[in-house]
Amino acid sequence: xxxxxxxxxxxxxxxxxxxxxxxxxxxxxxxxxxxxxxxxxxxxxxxxxxxxxxxxxxxxxxxxxxxxxxxxxxxxxxxxxxxxxxxxxxxxxxxxxxxxxxxxxxxxxxxxxxxxxxxxxxxxxxxxxxxxxxxxxxxxxxxxxxxxxxxxxxxxxxxxxxxxxxxxxxxxxxxxxxxxxxxxxxxxxxxxxxxxxxxxxxxxxxxxxxxxxxxxxxxxxxxxxxxxxxxxxxxxxxxxxx
Amino acid sequence: xxxxxxxxxxxxxxxxxxxxxxxxxxxxxxxxxxxxxxxxxxxxxxxxxxxxxxxxxxxxxxxxxxxxxxxxxxxxxxxxxxxxxxxxxxxxxxxxxxxxxxxxxxxxxxxxxxxxxxxxxxxxxxxxxxxxxxxxxxxxxxxxxxxxxxxxxxxxxxxxxxxxxxxxxxxxxxxxxxxxxxxxxxxxxxxxxxxxxxxxxxxxxxxxxxxxxxxxxxxxxxxxxxxxxxxxxxxxxxxxxxxxxxxxxxxxxxxxxxxxxxxxxxxxxxxxxxxxxxxxx
Ligand SMILES: Nc1ncnc2c1ncn2[C@@H]1O[C@H](COP(=O)(O)OP(=O)(O)O)[C@@H](O)[C@H]1O
Ligand SMILES: [Mg+2]
Numbered sequence: 001x002x003x004x005x006x007x008x009x010x011x012x013x014x015x016x017x018x019x020x021x022x023x024x025x026x027x028x029x030x031x032x033x034x035x036x037x038x039x040x041x042x043x044x045x046x047x048x049x050x051x052x053x054x055x056x057x058x059x060x061x062x063x064x065x066x067x068x069x070x071x072x073x074x075x076x077x078x079x080x081x082x083x084x085x086x087x088x089x090x091x092x093x094x095x096x097x098x099x100x101x102x103x104x105x106x107x108x109x110x111x112x113x114x115x116x117x118x119x120x121x122x123x124x125x126x127x128x129x130x131x132x133x134x135x136x137x138x139x140x141x142x143x144x145x146x147x148x149x150x151x152x153x154x155x156x157x158x159x160x161x162x163x164x165x166x167x168x169x170x171x172x173x174x175x176x177x178x179x180x181x182x183x184x185x186x187x188x189x190x191x192x193x194x195x196x197x198x199x200x201x202x203x204x205x206x207x208x209x210x211x212x213x214x215x216x217x218x219x220x221x222x223x224x225x226x227x228x229x230x231x232x233x234x235x236x237x238x239x240x241x242x
Numbered sequence: 243x244x245x246x247x248x249x250x251x252x253x254x255x256x257x258x259x260x261x262x263x264x265x266x267x268x269x270x271x272x273x274x275x276x277x278x279x280x281x282x283x284x285x286x287x288x289x290x291x292x293x294x295x296x297x298x299x300x301x302x303x304x305x306x307x308x309x310x311x312x313x314x315x316x317x318x319x320x321x322x323x324x325x326x327x328x329x330x331x332x333x334x335x336x337x338x339x340x341x342x343x344x345x346x347x348x349x350x351x352x353x354x355x356x357x358x359x360x361x362x363x364x365x366x367x368x369x370x371x372x373x374x375x376x377x378x379x380x381x382x383x384x385x386x387x388x389x390x391x392x393x394x395x396x397x398x399x400x401x402x403x404x405x406x407x408x409x410x411x412x413x414x415x416x417x418x419x420x421x422x423x424x425x426x427x428x429x430x431x432x433x434x435x436x437x438x439x440x441x442x443x444x445x446x447x448x449x450x451x452x453x454x455x456x457x458x459x460x461x462x463x464x465x466x467x468x469x470x471x472x473x474x475x476x477x478x479x480x481x482x483x484x485x486x487x488x489x490x491x492x493x494x495x496x497x498x499x500x501x502x503x504x505x506x507x508x509x510x511x512x513x514x515x516x517x518x519x520x521x522x523x
Contacts, residue, residue: 051419075423081416085438085515094434095424143424191314 001044002026003048003147003179008057010043016204017043023198023207027146028177032190032197035104036237040205045149047183049075061147074145074207080132080151082124082139089120092138110138114168130161138167141172147179155186163221166193170217185231191226192219199236209236291378303485308492311485321493328459328470329497335394336455340448342395343402351410351440352432362405372396373461374453377417390459397458398451405447409440427443442516445509452505456498 003025009016016038025031033041048059050069059066061073082091089107096103110116114134125131133153140148150169154162164188172178174223184190189215190197199209211233216227285305291297299307315321317370346364349356375396383389413436421431463472471490478486 049423051422069422069425071425077416079416081420083417083420083435083438084517087442123515125515
């Protein structure tokens with residue numbers, strides 16, 4: 001039960017975007033892919049998701065090489081990507097294929113879970129950024145994915161909404177033990193959420209470090225330990241001595 | 243000094259508030275009120291000018307004369323027949339043109355080969371002013387209903403086709419990816435993402451198609467008809483009866499507007515979800 005990347009590289013028009021990534025992610029782990037903009041984080045995540053299949057190397061999920069989009073993988077994009085013509089409830093059930101009654105029941109459960117009760121009939125245009133991203137989270141969860149891929153899911157939100165949704169993500173993890181691969185450029189976010197932080201750097205992007213965060217969750221955002229990790233990571237990214 | 247000016251402005255505001263809550267304030271009856279102002283003035287002036295003999299009655303009859311003519315035509319039962327046949331032609335042409343446009347647009351939008359096959363010829367035909375077809379259609383199909391309906395459908399076809407194709411081709415790739423993540427089949431993707439996403443542009447196409455349909459029905463009926471509002475235009479010209487022409491023009495305006503309004507209602511209903519720019523004031 002693991003997600004394994006072996007020698008994954010991706011080239012766009014003769015230019016390499018990521019190079020020889022090897023990575024093993026255990027079931028139930030929250031792993032952050034951290035790096036500066038343009039180092040290939042999204043590219044890597046899209047390869048894992050199956051949306052992009054033009055990479056080299058192999059990606060293995062539960063001992064099966066992934067060759068396309070996988071039922072047990074959910075994706076949360078940077079933008080909510082809601083369908084503007086569907087209301088909240090219909091957006092959440094978008095990926096369900098069961099009987100309508102079951103669908104509605106399931107959707108209602110998740111609407112409650114992400115804190116959108118009473119907003120079922122609103123259209124995306126009537127939602128704030130945070131609410132829209134909650135809908136996107138519920139939409140991804142409703143199909144019970146074993147693995148959740150998140151591409152900078154909170155980067156467009158204000159600091160407070162961001163923290164709320166990070167906590168929501170942790171609650172989800174506690175309840176379902178979903179494996180999560182979280183792409184982010186926010187060190188604090190990675191430190192608050194992840195069991196492991198993979199640091200990508202350069203163009204083409206390569207893995208430069210793999211840091212285990214041993215602190216128990218829930219973590220204190222202001223703790224000295226996390227601050228120490230942050231200094232280390234900044235040094236690794238060579239941002240401070242630039 | 244400051245105090246005085248303060249008082250002045252506060253009394254100004256209280257009067258303004260009173261005006262704002264009054265039932266004649268533009269905000270309550272605003273649009274209708276403002277919109278009727280100019281036409282009403284024109285009609286009054288027109289009537290006045292006619293009665294004073296400032297314009298010749300055989301060129302521009304007074305509004306009351308036109309109204310009398312309208313009533314006369316209605317009571318003789320003639321008018322209903324003219325209206326019916328014209329609306330029938332527009333509707334039939336609109337339906338035919340739209341259906342063909344939808345079929346071709348869906349083919350071209352989803353299937354690249356169809357685009358290579360159909361699009362060049364459609365673009366070439368588009369550069370022919372559609373009215374130029376009239377003589378040919380009459381030659382082929384006579385001056386009966388089929389040539390008129392075909393003409394109208396040619397007019398309707400292009401805006402519907404072009405808007406729907408562009409709607410389909412500009413669907414946000416990001417939404418398609420959402421569909422892919424849920425492993426939608428091709429048909430499901432079309433039905434659940436592409437078509438709803440291209441609906442706004444499709445409806446724009448329908449509305450401009452309908453507008454052209456009304457334009458083309460006039461052309462078709464001018465060319466040769468024994469009934470219809472367009473025929474009334476010809477009749478008015480031949481019998482030197484400007485009031486008949488004006489009755490027909492007014493009816494074209496009203497019915498055209500009504501049909502557009504129906505589509506607008508449909509649009510408002512179908513596009514409730516859309517986030518649209520709303521003008522202030
Ligand atoms: N579809 C694409 N076509 C061409 N180049 C791309 C494409 N997607 C990403 N790239 C390039 O790959 C590199 C990594 O991009 P990306 O994975 O989006 O970075 P990140 O998500 O880390 O900011 C960038 O240099 C980017 O220009
Ligand atoms: Mg990115």
